[in-house]
Amino acid sequence: ITFSNNLTVNLGNELTPTQVKDQPLVEWPVTPGTLYTLAMIDPDAPSRISPTMRSVKHWLVVNIPDANITAGDILAGFIGSGPGKGSGLHRYITLIYKQTNRIEGLVRNDTIPSRLGFNMTKFALDHKLGEPVSGNFYHSQWDTYVDERETDRAFRGDGIVPDVIDASPKGRIEVTFANNLTVNLGTQLTPAQTSQQPLVEWPTVKCALYTLALVDPDAPSRADPIYRNWRHWLVMNIPGKQISYGNIISAFEGP
Known part of the structure; x- marks a missing residue:
């Protein structure tokens, strides 16, 4: 072999x-x-x-x-x-x-x-x-490729790729809401559980700036998404992962 x-x-x-x-x-x-x-x-x-x-x-x-x-x-x-x-x-x-x-x-x-x-x-x-x-x-x-493959499979399996974006992200964001509720490639959370701005972390490169976006491509419904994409959060020019130091274009709004 x-x-x-x-x-x-x-x-x-x-x-x-x-x-x-x-x-x-x-x-x-x-x-x-x-x-x-x-x-x-x-x-x-x-x-x-x-x-x-x-x-x-x-x-x-x-x-x-x-x-x-x-x-x-x-x-x-x-x-x-x-x-x-x-x-x-x-x-x-x-x-x-x-x-x-x-x-x-x-x-x-x-x-x-x-x-x-x-x-x-x-x-x-x-x-x-x-x-x-x-x-x-x-x-x-395990090595990091395993996570990359699982992320790609999840994004494609739920139709995010290629319906919403063209390619899957290489890395995985850690998103934690109140009461330590975490997002994990398609977990179901209620609007009440996700009403407050979460803690978001990701691997960073020194001196790099980042943009964070949270969107709903299924508004008002996945069958008829005439409001695609609903912008729930948009922050640009984030130094590292210090979101509070970035430029807020749209403040966080829960589902």
Whole structure:
């Protein structure tokens, strides 16, 4: 298994999520004219101590002729490692099975819910795959790319990208309302809970100025947003993250 920059998987070496974000080259000894199944799983989700989502399906391709993965039938497209912050090392296992017959009747599903709780042993039994004929694995733990990927997935999943903005932000803002209520990529909060100006923090660069904007693209409704975007807060020329020192264009107004 070879990722970008010739990084190879070698029976438990540690690679970062950044290093394994793109689909790798996978090769194995083949019997000409044979079909194979490739599976990549994380059995340690959300953590190895408490793997309640075992296993996460990171990649699943069936009916691969010889080792030509692109000619196989993709049941779950490749996604790189995404271990949660503080969850420790996860094992990422790639297995190759030799098929006795062509697998039919299955359709591709790349949704997150469909990837959780995947039982590779049961899948192998159901499709008479037997034991894996080849395999390898690496370890990985959280790095900042994981948050970038989760942010992008959330912004796209809720239609913010490309409906409201063209691209997802690289970093994530920490927004905390009264009573330590935090915003976390789509959490639901009531108008009463968000009536007061929150504490907002983000990674900063020395001597840089920032603009903060809070908008509602769904006014008066998401189905008919004729008032898009309702400006709830706009501050410019913020030094670092000292919002009170910026130029207030529109003072904070809750939902």
